Amino acid sequence: MSRRARGWAQTWAGVAAVLVLAEVAARTELVPSRYFPPMSRTFAELAGQLGEGAFWAAVGQTLQGWALGLGIAAAFAVPAGMILGTSVVRYRAFRVIIEFLRPIPSVALIPLAILVYGAGLESKVFLAAFAAFWPLLIQTLYGMQDVDPVAVDTARVFGLSRLERLTRVVLPGAVPYLATGLRISSSVSLILAVTAELVIGAPGLGREINAARVGGATELLYALIIVTGLLGWALNSGFATAERRVLHWHPAQRGAR
Amino acid sequence: MLEVSGLSKTYGEGARATHAIAELSFTVHEGEFVCVVGPSGCGKTTLLRCLAGLLPPSAGRVTLRGRPVSGPPEEVGFVFQEYSRSLMPWLSVRENIALPLRHKRLGRAERDRLVEEAVESVALTGFIDHYPWELSGGMQQRVAIARALAYQPEILLMDEPFASVDAQTRADLEDLLLRVRAAYGVTVVFVTHDIDEAVYLGQRIVVLTPPPTSVQEVLDVTLPEPRDQVETKELPEFAHLRAHIFRSIKRRQSLQGQGPG
Amino acid sequence: MNRRRALLIALEAGVPLAALVTWWVWSAQAGSFYFPPLADILTTFADTWVFERVGSDVLPSLARLAAGFGAAVVLGVAVGTALGSFPLARRVAGPLVEFGRAIPPPALLPFAILVLGVGDAMKVFVIAVVCLWPVLLNTVDGVRGVDPTMLETARVYGIRGAQRLRTIIWPAALPQIFAGMRTSLSLALILMVISEMVASTHGIGYFVLQAQRSFAIPEMWSGIVLLGLLGYLLNAALALVERRVLRWHRGARSSALQ
Structure with a gap:
């Protein structure tokens, strides 16, 4: 118990040391405070923002793009993965296409998105969904292909129908893979949502950050970056916690990160 | 040569402490082959790790040629039970054996000679440029033995080295070990839970008690050398010794079983 | 059959x-x-990229990508090894690493432009920062996951210091480091494109966005095709290197499964 307390103290001592160091460096002009304002001013700005409606609107817009992107990606990727992953013939037929499309950097489609959907929410969601689709598809495929053959044979011996085999044997076995896929896709979706806001100018945190830079509001710039980081961290740890809950009964999860 | 006196090892602290080894003492003489045998779950591996300087003892001390052992001494070679995890899969047989020699200030030619001699003595010359994972389990353990020999230790510590190979390979490895030991003239401390193996290989046998482990008795083996898998094991003295050790371990176990728990 | x-x-x-x-x-x-x-699209592709704009747009883009990626690998392995070896360092740096990697990388672009301007340094910096986290975190995992028997073998045979890193720790962690590098490479490509879209006068990303703005649709498509090809080729090249370097890993794994 005391050992754990000591580890906790060391962790927070590290954080405090970095914050104090940044504060001192800026106050003494060791780093130009024009670029690196003192941490205290950044956090004061952050506290002020928490009372602003516009700030919360931007957070909401970013989260909306993230959620819609992830949701649409899941709606397509999971069924597609199930269809392709349960048959060698179907998988082999589409393998080459997947291998070619997957490494395309999703941001290459930004011009196309602007052209087709304009500079609003639709572009953001399209990009986020496209990028989030691939990790989830791949994980679903792995999950379908990693089903224990003994379990499937057992189910057949006991006369389970095809549909029952899918819902009782294949899907439960694939759940850890889906959880991993969702976690990866969630962070990809957030990255692309912020990218779209930044590059295309769709409303949200990304656009606000850029506006803060252009307007010379340095404290606001840092405050918003910190908020974006906290958002990413919260989503990450939410999914990681959920994943651990799911993995806890499934020891065979491996190789996916 | 190697002296263990009053050695104790305790894991954990306070009420939840487990006493793995308590007040253990014995001596290994120059050039001897000593087998350490005990019931499974007694601190055999812990003991060997203390001898090698891998674990600091809680009390007592280990001295090698009069000098206390505080970290792994340069005179010690070690063969682990888990051969597949103690050989580096990214190095060939030759590189694995040469690895510990790199920091011994040797000329290149000298180093190559040591490696090749060791490989030859374990009869793996044809496999010197293979990777460990291309070899069978018994062959991998021979590589580990060759690595220890090329290191030219004065004392070789072996932790149940033949416990994870099949019976036939095991007999072959035992005879190979006896041969190379004679050739290299190295002192060996060999830990095993197999009484037959201990009697067959050892010149002296240290029998351990269940935990907290200490020495139950030390036996001299006067079986003729060189030993032979068939003839030696047919000798009445062999049968007598193994029965003696077996009873002694069983008696101690049942005594402890009846205790106040 | x-x-x-x-x-x-x-x-x-x-x-x-x-x-x-x-x-x-x-x-x-x-x-x-x-x-x-x-x-x-294909005709335009041939006209535009073979080899008209290779020197002016493709090579500068790839050079920045290589510089950022390379810096990230060196730094990620170095810091990751330190954090993996020392629990105290891990506890102190833990929250900072967690936070740093959670920031969606494009959010750092305005910061980088503010501090470094719009030149090559900014783009290389952004690519390097993005690539750093996967390599660093995987190195930490890899270093912490080195088999204890291997470490004991190293101790018994007096292998320490630089030799221990070079012959034991890094090779053992290499499969994980490569996994991190694969993730980093796709991120590097993304940031290469975005950084050129936001602030540049040349580069593939700049070209594609410019083509869209001037409604040169076949040109825009040819750029998208080029980026797709680059993504595929870079991934394939890294996979090839990985297969070469980690030949022992696959061999050891498949023999362990038998």
Whole structure:
């Protein structure tokens, strides 16, 4: 118990040391405070923002793009993965296409998105969904292909129908893979949502950050970056916690990160 | 040569402490082959790790040629039970054996000679440029033995080295070990839970008690050398010794079983 | 069995080919402004990229990518090794690393422009920061996961210091480090493109966005195709290096499974 307390103290001592160091460096002009304002001013700005409606609107817009992107990606990727992953013939037929499309950097489609959907929410969601689709598809495929053959044979011996085999044997076995896929896709979706806001100018945190830079509001710039980081961290740890809950009964999860 | 006196090892602290080894003492003489045998779950591996300087003892001390052992001494070679995890899969047989020699200030030619001699003595010359994972389990353990020999230790510590190979390979490895030991003239401390193996290989046998482990008795083996898998094991003295050790371990176990728990 | 294999191979080659042909035929007669005929895209691709703009746009982009990626690998392995070896360092740096990698990378672009301007330094910096986290975190995991028996072997045989790192720790962690590098490479490509879209006067990302703004649709498509090809080729190249370097890893794993 005391050992754990000591580890906790060391962790927070590290954080405090970095914050104090940044504060001192800026106050003494060791780093130009024009670029690196003192941490205290950044956090004061952050506290002020928490009372602003516009700030919360931007957070909401970013989260909306993230959620819609992830949701649409899941709606397509999971069924597609199930269809392709349960048959060698179907998988082999589409393998080459997947291998070619997957490494395309999703941001290459930004011009196309602007052209087709304009500079609003639709572009953001399209990009986020496209990028989030691939990790989830791949994980679903792995999950379908990693089903224990003994379990499937057992189910057949006991006369389970095809549909029952899918819902009782294949899907439960694939759940850890889906959880991993969702976690990866969630962070990809957030990255692309912020990218779209930044590059295309769709409303949200990304656009606000850029506006803060252009307007010379340095404290606001840092405050918003910190908020974006906290958002990413919260989503990450939410999914990681959920994943651990799911993995806890499934020891065979491996190789996916 | 190697002296263990009053050695104790305790894991954990306070009420939840487990006493793995308590007040253990014995001596290994120059050039001897000593087998350490005990019931499974007694601190055999812990003991060997203390001898090698891998674990600091809680009390007592280990001295090698009069000098206390505080970290792994340069005179010690070690063969682990888990051969597949103690050989580096990214190095060939030759590189694995040469690895510990790199920091011994040797000329290149000298180093190559040591490696090749060791490989030859374990009869793996044809496999010197293979990777460990291309070899069978018994062959991998021979590589580990060759690595220890090329290191030219004065004392070789072996932790149940033949416990994870099949019976036939095991007999072959035992005879190979006896041969190379004679050739290299190295002192060996060999830990095993197999009484037959201990009697067959050892010149002296240290029998351990269940935990907290200490020495139950030390036996001299006067079986003729060189030993032979068939003839030696047919000798009445062999049968007598193994029965003696077996009873002694069983008696101690049942005594402890009846205790106040 | 042989007929089944032939069928699978035919499918593997046939379906992508059919997809291409469908796109070709459909785009040729659709007359869509957004989706020009594939034939036009390919002609424009040949005119634009072979080898007209290679020196002015492709090579600078790739050089920045290589510089950022390389810096991230060196730094990630170095810091990751330190954090993996010392629990105290891990506890102190833990929250900072967690926070740093949680920031969506494009959010750092305005910061980098503010501090470093719009030149090459900014782009290399952003690419390097993004690539750092996967390499660093995987190195930490890899270093912490080195088999204890291997470490004891090293101790017994007096292998320490630089030799221990070079011959034991890094090779053992290499499969994980490569996994991190694969993730980093796709992120590097993304940030290469974005950084050129936001602030540049050349580069592939700049070219594609500029083409869209001037409604040069076949040019825009040819850039998208080029980025797709680059993504595929870079991934394939890294996979090739990985197969070479980690030959022992696959061998050891498959023999362990038997």
